[in-house]
Amino acid sequence: MPSLRDYRDRISSVKSTRKITSAMKMVAAAKLKKAQDAAERAQPYSNSMAEMMARVAGGVTLTPSSPKLLIGSGNDQNHLLIVMTSDRGLCGGFNGNLIRFAKIKTKQLLKEGKNVQLITIGRKARDILKRDHADLIIKSFTGIGGKDKINFNDVNEISGYMLGLFEEGQFDVCHLVYNEFKSVLSQPPQIQQLIPFSLPTVNNEIKSEDGLKSPYTFEPEEEALLAELLPKNISMQIFRALLDSAAGEQAARMTAMDNATRNAGEMIDDLSLQYNRARQAYITKELIEIISGAEAV
Amino acid sequence: MSNKTFQFELVSPAEKLISEPARYVSVPGSEGEFGVLPGHSSLMSSLKPGVVTFKNADNGHEDIFVAGGFADVTADNVTILAEEAISVAALDKADLEKELSQLQSDLKLAEGTADKKRFDLKIEVVKAKLHAAA
Known part of the structure; x- marks a missing residue:
């Protein structure tokens, strides 16, 4: 049977754990607010970009000489998956779920006889995927957005690397796997096709909204403009996913830490109860000893 | 000079930098610099690194350096997407x-x-x- 001292030690250790988890929860809540703000601020750019893409694409007829990013390389043998997780843990099932999702997708592609390559973003994706698929990982990016802010230059580095590979013909199809920030409670894994890019079909809607009659002039002409827009758009998609993922990470951590704090509270209650019982039993035992000692005299 | 204005927006990936009515904007297009007045015909252009100058409703003007990007011009709207934008005064x-x-x-x-x-x-x-x- 544990002594009273053991109980006291355990209670104080759980108490300090609770302090840490509740502090982490509050930090995560503050960071979540920031991350959400950042995601919101990026919205206008991404909206305008989508609008422009739709407008330009509306004027382009696809031919085999169209940008490869749009029509693909005419092949779908080689796949590239970009798996995006956080750098840090302690955020519940946030990374685990995503990586499981990515693994299923990888296995499925491999089963179909495709070649799969992986790019990981975030330390967790690298560390966990290395166990099963070390041979598939071609590049890992870590420390992006580690200092609270996600820098667009970092994103350009990722997309630049990826586009370089595409130009060399290293892969035909590229998907981005990330956690979408739906709400504080739900960040489901999401898969999005980056290459070839599927154009949004909001084209006509936008035009009628503006009530425009005059046709657009494009400088340079549509095709060249599209070729410039497409890589930027890929950067933007990755950027948006990073922001989503960052907000999701903080939300997941907040929820996880909230649960941990609550569990620690319950544990403290249980332990205090046990401690009080043990103390009572000890006192009773001593009393009995004293009384029976006194009776014996 | 007429009092007509159009909505001018300068957007970077991280945030919306400027959104206000303007009288005139000069844009460093990749095929030559062009000026935009209200009622400009619809135009879409990529940009080369250069200076965007805009005149707001009070005739105050501001110069902003952009490191490339895109401009979307309609009769009553100019949207500039720039990956990097910084006020010329801050250079x-x-x-x-x-x-x-x-x-x-x-x-x-x-x-x-x-x-x-x-x-x-x-x-x-x-x-x-x-x-x-x-």
Whole structure:
């Protein structure tokens, strides 16, 4: 049977754990607010970009000489998956779920006889995927957005690397796997096709909204403009996913830490109860000893 | 001069930098600089590194350096998407010159065409900045 001292030690250790988890929860809540703000601020750019893409694409007829990013390389043998997780843990099932999702997708592609390559973003994706698929990982990016802010230059580095590979013909199809920030409670894994890019079909809607009659002039002409827009758009998609993922990470951590704090509270209650019982039993035992000692005299 | 204005927006990936009515905007298009007045015909253009000048409703004007991007012009709207945008007043000539010489020495060390191309692009941007600051 544990002594009273053991109980006291355990209670104080759980108490300090609770302090840490509740502090982490509050930090995560503050960071979540920031991350959400950042995601919101990026919205206008991404909206305008989508609008422009739709407008330009509306004027382009696809031919085999169209940008490869749009029509693909005419092949779908080689796949590239970009798996995006956080750098840090302690955020519940946030990374685990995503990586499981990515693994299923990888296995499925491999089963179909495709070649799969992986790019990981975030330390967790690298560390966990290395166990099963070390041979598939071609590049890992870590420390992006580690200092609270996600820098667009970092994103350009990722997309630049990826586009370089595409130009060399290293892969035909590229998907981005990330956690979408739906709400504080739900960040489901999401898969999005980056290459070839599927154009949004909001084209006509936008035009009628503006009530425009005059046709657009494009400088340079549509095709060249599209070729410039497409890589930027890929950067933007990755950027948006990073922001989503960052907000999701903080939300997941907040929820996880909230649960941990609550569990620690319950544990403290249980332990205090046990401690009080043990103390009572000890006192009773001593009393009995004293009384029976006194009776014996 | 008429009092007509149009909505001018300058957006970077991180945030919306400017959104206000403007009388006139001059844009460094990739095929030549162009000015936009209200009622301009619809135009979409990519940008080269250079200075965007806009005149707001009170005739105050502001110069903003953009390192490339896209402009979407309609009769009553101008939207500029720029990856990097900085007010010309905030450009520091001495810093830029330092950066330029640094980049030029980096370029000499660069290996591979892809690397060289990247540095060339950076140098071009810094040169455009210097030009804007002058």
